[in-house]
Amino acid sequence: MDFFDNYKKLFLAALALFIGLTIAVAILPAIHNQQNNAPLPNHVPLSEDAYQGKLSYISNGCVACHTQQVRNVDMDKPWGKRPGIPADYADNTRIDFWRNTATLMGTERTGPDLTNIGARQPSMAWNLLHLYQPRAVVGSSIMPAYPWLFEVKDKLGKDDVEVIVPDEFRNGINGKIIATKEALQLVAYLQSLKQVDLPDGKLPMEFLYKKKEVAVAAAANGGEENLPDGATLYTQNCAACHQGNGEGLAGAFPPLKGSKIVLGDDLELFVNVIMLGYDARAEYAVMNAVGSDNNLTAEEVTAIINHERTSWGNDAKKVTLEEVKKIMESL
Structure with missing residues (x-):
């Protein structure tokens, strides 16, 4: 009974149990995952512009409406050529010492999944216009516009990328609508999102609950x-x-x-x-x-x-x- 009356022993016992469970439940499985999962052989690391675009993707809250995960159910087939696997997320690194980076898998698909958007929609012109005013390309879109990622100039500079915006969405703007560096980096990140092919001889996981295709x-x-x-x-x-x-x-x-x-x-x-x-x-x-x-x-x-x-x-x-x-x- 002395043990239960001694607060020091109770605290140390609880602390030891907490540390032990943390090691067993969190740390050891994480180390195991890191040792047994690596990016696929054909994986292309993010360029510096794409990495900065990823940070913009995070800061602008895109993960609130878009997922980056292709589940192994047939309804997810439009989003990728195969279901996602751990190797698809093995290249994620910390943002800095204090902040970890999310895998950006997301929890809600208010907008379409972006796992393979770089292959589905690789057009820079489309992506820039979509960021400036989503309803210019998808009339029923509920995505917010991001006009602060663009600026207006009277003349194009040497390296400026102009966004061709239909008159009905220009809101009286007469100058040239130019993509800022952040907009170009965000598009570079989106264009980098492509599912990597599995190594030769490896079969992808099957999509489940397939619907019968009607010809x-x-x-x-x-x-x-x-x-x-x-x-x-x-x-x-x-x-x-x-x-x-x-x-x-x-x-x-x-x-x-x-x-x-x-x-x-x-x-x-x-x-x-x-x-x-x-x-x-x-x-x-x-x-x-x-x-x-x-x-x-x-x-x-x-x-x-x-x-x-x-x-x-x-x-x-x-x-x-x-x-x-x-x-x-x-x-």
Whole structure:
């Protein structure tokens, strides 16, 4: 009973128990994780600009609405090509001596997951416009605008990056809207967020609770082909820039409604634009290689093309899977 009456012994016993549990429950597992998890072989460390962009991402509270975790459930499949693994987060380091860095995995998806946003949306022009005014590119977006990351100048400097903002979102601004260094660094961080391929021979974890994919019969060839839903694929891969109505954004992204490329007979050019990107029109931002970046199959490319050729008043002949396959094989 003397033990329970001696406050020094009780305090020391409680302290020893606390330290022992901390070592067993927190410290030893953390050391084990560090020893047994390392970045994947193809992992690319953050550049200095991307790292500063990460700090801006943290300070601007982006983690409150965006996650960076692809769970192994089928509903997460749009966010990455595979579920996340510990190695994806093994390269995180402390911000400084006093502050640890969060993995930024997040807890709530008010906005889309950003794990693979660097591959899904690598366009700098799109990302900058989205930061300046999200509703300029996604009409229904509830994301706040970040105009303080930009400045207005009368003339462009040598290294200035201008953001082409549609007139309806300029709020009476007549000068040139220029991205600050912090905005460019934040975009550099977002563009660095790409899932790393697993080493050869390693199979990714499977997505669980998969929904049965329903093929949509294509009208071409008398309905002989079964293709994915072109409207859904367009929404996932193209609508962010070209808009759901196919009208694009003036001065930023060209319209597909009435487009000569979409309605024309040069199918090889059309497929090349989707798979390899396009930079032949100075009045518009550079288009990234959407097809290659997102690993689109010939079936998916065919479905997207047919959707674009027959939507928003476009009335062109649908193309066949065989035609698209032949062109893709030659790329």
